[in-house]
Amino acid sequence: MALLGIHKELLVWSSGSKFIAINTEENSEGGKSFVFDCNTASKKSQENDDNKGGDGGTEEKGSDKILAFTFSSSGQYFSLTDDNKRLILFRTKPIWECLSIRYVVRRCTALTITQSEDQILVADKSGDVYSFSVVEPQRPAELKLGHLSMLLGVTLSHDDKYVITADRDEKIRVSILKSPYNIESFCLGHTEFVSAVVVIPDHPKQLLSGSGDGTLRLWEYKSGRELQCWDLRELNDPEQKDNEKKFAVSRIACSLKGGHVAVLCDSFPAVHLFQIDTETQRLEFKETVRLAHCSWDVAFDESAGLWVLQQSEVSTATLYKLREGHWQCAIEDPKLKTTVNILCNHWDMFQVSLDAESRYHNLYKSVFDNMAAYLLKKEERIQQQGKRMKRQLPESSGAKSI
Amino acid sequence: MTATRPQKRYYRQRAHSNPMADHTFQYPVKPEKMDWSQHYPQFFKPLAESCNHDDRKDLQDEKRPSPVVEFADIGCGYGGLLVELSPLFPDRLMLGLEIRVKVSDYVKDRIRSLREAHPGQYQNIACIRSNAMKYLPNFFKKAQGLVYTITDVKEVHEWMVKHFTEHPLYERVPREELADDIIINRLGTCTEEGKKVQRNGGQNFLAVFRRVEDQEQMSSP
Numbered sequence: 001m002a003l004l005g006i007h008k009e010l011l012v013w014s015s016g017s018k019f020i021a022i023n024t025e026e027n028s029e030g031g032k033s034f035v036f037d038c039n040t041a042s043k044k045s046q047e048n049d050d051n052k053g054g055d056g057g058t059e060e061k062g063s064d065k066i067l068a069f070t071f072s073s074s075g076q077y078f079s080l081t082d083d084n085k086r087l088i089l090f091r092t093k094p095i096w097e098c099l100s101i102r103y104v105v106r107r108c109t110a111l112t113i114t115q116s117e118d119q120i121l122v123a124d125k126s127g128d129v130y131s132f133s134v135v136e137p138q139r140p141a142e143l144k145l146g147h148l149s150m151l152l153g154v155t156l157s158h159d160d161k162y163v164i165t166a167d168r169d170e171k172i173r174v175s176i177l178k179s180p181y182n183i184e185s186f187c188l189g190h191t192e193f194v195s196a197v198v199v200i201p202d203h204p205k206q207l208l209s210g211s212g213d214g215t216l217r218l219w220e221y222k223s224g225r226e227l228q229c230w231d232l233r234e235l236n237d238p239e240q241k242d243n244e245k246k247f248a249v250s251r252i253a254c255s256l257k258g259g260h261v262a263v264l265c266d267s268f269p270a271v272h273l274f275q276i277d278t279e280t281q282r283l284e285f286k287e288t289v290r291l292a293h294c295s296w297d298v299a300f301d302e303s304a305g306l307w308v309l310q311q312s313e314v315s316t317a318t319l320y321k322l323r324e325g326h327w328q329c330a331i332e333d334p335k336l337k338t339t340v341n342i343l344c345n346h347w348d349m350f351q352v353s354l355d356a357e358s359r360y361h362n363l364y365k366s367v368f369d370n371m372a373a374y375l376l377k378k379e380e381r382i383q384q385q386g387k388r389m390k391r392q393l394p395e396s397s398g399a400k401s402i
Numbered sequence: 403m404t405a406t407r408p409q410k411r412y413y414r415q416r417a418h419s420n421p422m423a424d425h426t427f428q429y430p431v432k433p434e435k436m437d438w439s440q441h442y443p444q445f446f447k448p449l450a451e452s453c454n455h456d457d458r459k460d461l462q463d464e465k466r467p468s469p470v471v472e473f474a475d476i477g478c479g480y481g482g483l484l485v486e487l488s489p490l491f492p493d494r495l496m497l498g499l500e501i502r503v504k505v506s507d508y509v510k511d512r513i514r515s516l517r518e519a520h521p522g523q524y525q526n527i528a529c530i531r532s533n534a535m536k537y538l539p540n541f542f543k544k545a546q547g548l549v550y551t552i553t554d555v556k557e558v559h560e561w562m563v564k565h566f567t568e569h570p571l572y573e574r575v576p577r578e579e580l581a582d583d584i585i586i587n588r589l590g591t592c593t594e595e596g597k598k599v600q601r602n603g604g605q606n607f608l609a610v611f612r613r614v615e616d617q618e619q620m621s622s623p
Binding site: 374 | 412422425426431432433503504507531535536537539540544569570571616618
């Protein structure tokens, strides 16, 4: 699994158990980079029994693979969660420094840091959201809220008032962070697991969500009202050659300036670009950029350049910029060159993520209609009874059983 | 074809069903998309139908707001409570939610046969097979109301009381306030489980809770 995250001049590329943070500022000592491998992080002592929670399932041995990471709003903090149930907090300035390694109860799929930078919210596979303090890096977690299904995304409103969580049961729940037991609303509309949720910068009341149903939806999250719905299948496969193929949204990236939105679908070599029209406040489709390679992730930098993490040794990183109304590859960009130069020394770390199984494939539920099977048996039973009644009729008193 | 009253012995199913397992359930994407007309045909026109009737009754009905389900029996079992309460609140809609295949089918058959045997009655009750824990928000919008809990197992009662009392959005309704409540007297007697408890000389533990305002939200700006 490979991911990309950007905060101002810092670009973080992760794959497997490693991440590399590249500082693209020109006068930052020649594009300095910081590499961290979760393999080197201390392991939890064997005495502590992780399974006390008794979730009933078999505990598979985890890897140190990074599952998700996030920057804080100022970029001062960076936090990641891995397959060995670690939650690691870093400070990024003036130099990268690991502040703490804590443990989560169940593997997490997503995390976010509050605007005030006081806590990290992690969403886990059993449906729970835990809060970890940033201010006190060693403080244990507090349970905040829970869904009845695996969580796939967590985000916050800009003022930290609402925490928005997305699960495998097609639900997006909007709760009040200070009193998370208080559900403000549900945004209901998706027909498959919700794989991405993002509150749009500059549009504090609006939420974008992506799902295994292949749609991108815009919501007014406080009321739960759906404003727009895009069927990405129409964009991916306009001639409808393959009706069976499912498209899951793997990333929704938003630019800080310009209202640009980039949407990536799992295992599909294209990025769909949208933009929020400032007058109508509606999301407008702009274009689909066909990528040369399948991509793991996309992200915008602060000048609305779209970076892509590709499954290619030669062009692991690439950059697109809006020029004359079209998104075009910016091969000559100095920051891209710096990045490519550094990344080419680290191809081995990306190689491990090639041919990795799609993490969305198993999120689709297998359907077994036990109602239909029962009704069939019932119909047979009734018919059998009907036949028996007919045979008995001449001898019976003719009274029907009521 | 007349609906004969269903016989319980054909619908027996063990009491426990794993709510965390993925069964196949029918549920609407959201409450607004729920077609209640198949469950309460006398109260709802089918969703898709456009209302262009000249019939006077229909024109009058359009002025009245759409009825809503007001009572939900979570885990309605064989439907005893629904059948008991139906004639007491003839204009209020009640829905039973039951996760078990055979048992929910029994309730549907029972309601069908009751409606047929008593024309005009039992039109306000219905049963849906679903996992209330997961899908309640798909059927119902946010609402205020009362929660009635009853069990013959003391530990379960204590567990429910503990969690509801600790929950900042609920408070227990004291017994004195429930003196006129028609429902609580019947809770322990009209369900299959309730009758079993009576036969065995057991005791029923009742607790009622109501939704309150979020104190946290009220104190913050």
